[in-house]
Amino acid sequence: MDAKVTAIVLAAGAGTRMKSERAKVLHELGGRSMLGHALAAVRELGVEQRVVVVGHQREQVEAATTALDSEALIAVQHERKGTGDAVRAGLDALEAGAARGTVLITYGDVPLLTAETLRAVVDEHRADARAVTILSAEVDDPTGYGRILRGDDGTVTAIREHKDASENERSVREINSGILAVDGTFLDAALGRLTPKNAQGELYLTDIVGFAVADGLPVGAHVLEDVWQTEGVNDRAQLARLARELNDRITRRWMLDGVTIIDPATTWIDSDVTLAPDVTVRPGTQLLGATTVAGGATIGPDTTLRNVEIGEDATIERTHGSDAVIAAGATVGPFAYLRPGTELGAKGKIGTFVETKNAQIADGAKVPHLSYIGDAEIGEGTNIGAGTITANYDGERKHRTVVGRHAKTGSDNVFVAPVEIGDGAFTGAGTIVREDVPPGALAVSAGGQRIMDGWVARRRPGSAAHEAAENAARQEENPQ
Numbered sequence: 045m046d047a048k049v050t051a052i053v054l055a056a057g058a059g060t061r062m063k064s065e066r067a068k069v070l071h072e073l074g075g076r077s078m079l080g081h082a083l084a085a086v087r088e089l090g091v092e093q094r095v096v097v098v099g100h101q102r103e104q105v106e107a108a109t110t111a112l113d114s115e116a117l118i119a120v121q122h123e124r125k126g127t128g129d130a131v132r133a134g135l136d137a138l139e140a141g142a143a144r145g146t147v148l149i150t151y152g153d154v155p156l157l158t159a160e161t162l163r164a165v166v167d168e169h170r171a172d173a174r175a176v177t178i179l180s181a182e183v184d185d186p187t188g189y190g191r192i193l194r195g196d197d198g199t200v201t202a203i204r205e206h207k208d209a210s211e212n213e214r215s216v217r218e219i220n221s222g223i224l225a226v227d228g229t230f231l232d233a234a235l236g237r238l239t240p241k242n243a244q245g246e247l248y249l250t251d252i253v254g255f256a257v258a259d260g261l262p263v264g265a266h267v268l269e270d271v272w273q274t275e276g277v278n279d280r281a282q283l284a285r286l287a288r289e290l291n292d293r294i295t296r297r298w299m300l301d302g303v304t305i306i307d308p309a310t311t312w313i314d315s316d317v318t319l320a321p322d323v324t325v326r327p328g329t330q331l332l333g334a335t336t337v338a339g340g341a342t343i344g345p346d347t348t349l350r351n352v353e354i355g356e357d358a359t360i361e362r363t364h365g366s367d368a369v370i371a372a373g374a375t376v377g378p379f380a381y382l383r384p385g386t387e388l389g390a391k392g393k394i395g396t397f398v399e400t401k402n403a404q405i406a407d408g409a410k411v412p413h414l415s416y417i418g419d420a421e422i423g424e425g426t427n428i429g430a431g432t433i434t435a436n437y438d439g440e441r442k443h444r445t446v447v448g449r450h451a452k453t454g455s456d457n458v459f460v461a462p463v464e465i466g467d468g469a470f471t472g473a474g475t476i477v478r479e480d481v482p483p484g485a486l487a488v489s490a491g492g493q494r495i496m497d498g499w500v501a502r503r504r505p506g507s508a509a510h511e512a513a514e515n516a517a518r519q520e521e522n523p524q
């Protein structure tokens with residue numbers, strides 16, 4: 045944006061129908077709160093001055109605003125006296141005269157609105173040097189919305205709220221989305237002229253349209269075909285409906301960018317996820333948070349990844365993971381659980397029924413079966429035997445296990461941390477590694493196998509085991 049734009053995001057409403065302890069604008073879709081979507085859109089537009097008007101559940105909304113956008117100003121609307129009063133509070137949060145230029149008014153509960161649409165509204169507003177530009181839409185059921193009233197020549201004359209509208213005015217299907225671009229100087233003065241003489245006893249922001257027309261100033265409406273973008277959320281059913289639509293938009297965009305999504309209906313992708321061309325996403329997959337996937341990788345089926353970075357050509361199957369990094373060509377799953385701090389090197393493997401946490405598993409290293417690897421470092425090319433547990437917790441503190449490069453550890457091992465297994469070392473099956481194993485050594489801890497002949501006959505007489513053993517003994521005596 046070249047000339048100055050100030051955005052005022054209204055977020056003081058009560059959101060009663062959400063029936064929630066959480067402020068309405070903090071409910072999420074696509075991995076962001078509704079307020080997060082609203083702020084992302086104005087930020088993407090390049091608005092330098094952003095104000096969020098808070099009121100109801102104010103502490104929550106304030107804290108969230110600061111976390112989302114540390115530069116946003118916060119304005120407090122103490123009483124819910126209407127949208128005109130909310131915008132007044134927003135302007136009052138600015139330094140005197142700071143709202144010269146264009147003021148863009150948006151809502152914190154209209155999550156699908158894009159920066160592109162806002163740009164179109166602002167551009168049209170400026171091109172026609174208007175006092176007010178309304179973002180409007182034609183809807184099938186306009187009940188409850190403010191209606192756009194137009195004169196015989198089609199020019200906008202006013203916005204009439206549903207509760208104040210005549211029968212005739214209610215038949216108008218062009219509605220006010222609530223999003224407006226307004227000349228700042230005009231807005232500042234016009235807000236002073238609002239009165240609560242209307243059906244709801246509120247200060248209607250929308251009355252400024254009538255004032256501009258009366259003053260002979262140009263007003264207009266930008267009619268948006270894509271009605272979804274103007275939809276607000278009042279209850280959780282609407283939230284789910286918009287979340288589904290947002291997801292459809294996100295999956296479609298990635299498919300057009302070269303990502304194969306086998307089943308978009310069961311694939312959920314958050315707004316902040318990035319996928320490269322030639323990624324394949326199989327059914328039942330959720331890619332959440334700041335997850336990124338490089339080209340050629342295959343994710344799913346039935347996989348949930350949050351804040352996970354996946355390298356080129358990696359394969360992740362039936363896996364649940366968060367805050368992990370999987371390098372190029374690595375394979376994970378099926379049935380793996382990647383907890384925070386998991387790092388798997390190139391062509392490494394985290395296999396079936398394996399849980400990892402704060403574990404750096406180097407290039408080409410493998411943990412293929414039935415293991416828990418936590419607080420550990422596994423060196424390049426090392427193979428960890430099936431059923432290995434890092435005993436990392438002594439009941440008070442966590443300790444690290446370090447396994448060197450090209451080691452081969454046996455099945456059913458326990459590494460009792462803190463412990464180190466050197467480069468090229470081996471361990472036997474069933475080893476409990478309590479002390480460090482030097483490089484190149486073999487460690488065994490299981491005792492030699494002892495045979496106690498006839499134990500079953502003595503201790504389990506008459507059991508099925510006893511009978512089977514007797515039969516085997518007879519067979520041995522009289523082979524047929």
Ligand code: UD1
Pocket residue numbers: 054055056057058097099121123124125126127128129130151152153188189190191203205219220221222247248249250276
């Ligand atoms: C408003 C518009 C209406 C439009 C509709 C679109 C007015 C008078 N009416 O009606 O023309 O069709 O939105 O959804 O502007 N808010 C505050 N403080 C207040 C009142 C509202 O912050 O005192 C915020 C709400 O949190 C919400 C937005 O403003 O985000 C709109 O408020 P809402 O009560 O939903 O307005 P409507 O009566 O639906």
Ligand code: CA
Pocket residue numbers: 276
């Ligand atoms: Ca509303």
